[in-house]
Amino acid sequence: MLYTTREPDPAHIGFLDDLAGSDIGQGYKRRALAALDLRPGLTVLDVGCGPGSDLPALAEQVTDRGRIVGVDLWEGMVDEARARTAHLPWVEVQVGDAQQLPLPDAAVDRARADRVVQHVAEPTAVFAELRRVLRPGGRAVIVEPDRDSLVIDGNPAANLAYNRFVCERRVRNPRVGRELGRLAEDAGLRVETVLADAPVIRDFDAADRLLNLRRTLRRAVRYGYLDEAAADRWLTELRTGRFLASSILFIAVLTRP
Template identity: 50%
Template structure:
């Protein structure tokens, strides 16, 4: 591991999302979310925060031949990418929209999903209220979100580990504890929550972890924010680089019913 070099440049957002989706971790949890949606022929499905359209094709296949899928994203670049990928699929529509103010009628969808979206939004409570509004009675929402306060990276100096996790939870991710909060927030929005599924990815390969977590970039930001001294940051990265490496974080799949 001594020759390993961390990825220092921020990856293109589309490239990053594609890379995660095609990893073993991505394929596994996305399939579990798809299973929990319990899609049927004829369903109308919303992919809220659809990104570059990674999951739209699988959703469309699950509700074919009479169903419809609408992907919505607030980022026009992502909307353009998703539209390009779904060209020719009559059952798929992609729209530029804000999850806090969905341009959809009340009770107009059977299913909805959010995948690592609510950790970033300004107001998860408002977003959940909007999703509840547009779902039909008996409709189902499946959400997948990490709880970044559970991030554990092994290091001989426990203080450095705690500093790294605190930085991620306090400075990097807007709603870092959303994973554990989702059942409560969904219930407050009028959903029932029959199922919560914890998924704990374990990384023992520093390369795989770096491709998801951006270890060096995040450490640099932690140093700039005074969570690490320069010396501590270098000691932290040196150990991660040389190994043995271990990291884990808990990801929650939460099923909510309207």
């Protein structure tokens, strides 16, 4: 297996920053932030906070009367998130696993995870932990892609082979986006709503940056999902034609009864 839960390198942080700074990233993140229903004084957990992409926005809404706790599995991410929020003393960032959160029961009013559950070994453990650490009446907003939903205008066979590679080799839980409501209910959380975002990218270079298209395609060739000639033909078609790609991101809004 070739999953992406390896220790991230600085290039991976740059990749996360590119998405967070793009129109697409800002669009869905705004929607997810609004669904979290924040106000001054609340305690908010950001599970898999990465380099701290969303911590300042959360901190601004709860103000210095509240508290933000970022948790990430990797020390490199935690160091970066701490450096970026050093000027916000009501933000703390800890190393920890989403499947075994380093927090007591009923410790937070709000929790969020943005493209994290797709990577964990046991998604059910993440939802059990969210239920445990949320206070009764607390709310969680979970954003996950459905990696099998990527559509790219062009050769459909190459698109299918690419998606198969991503789903079978790149991501542990490639279809977790569509499963969010079910997983949450099974853990005893209430599903308020599940929203879907399907951003459209019409520029090849932007898609390459945000989806790592060329690099992933080269890996798919290495693993035998399509041959080199077919991959080259597809890339030429995508670069020279009128490009369009889209993929679904699900946003689940949950409460703890």
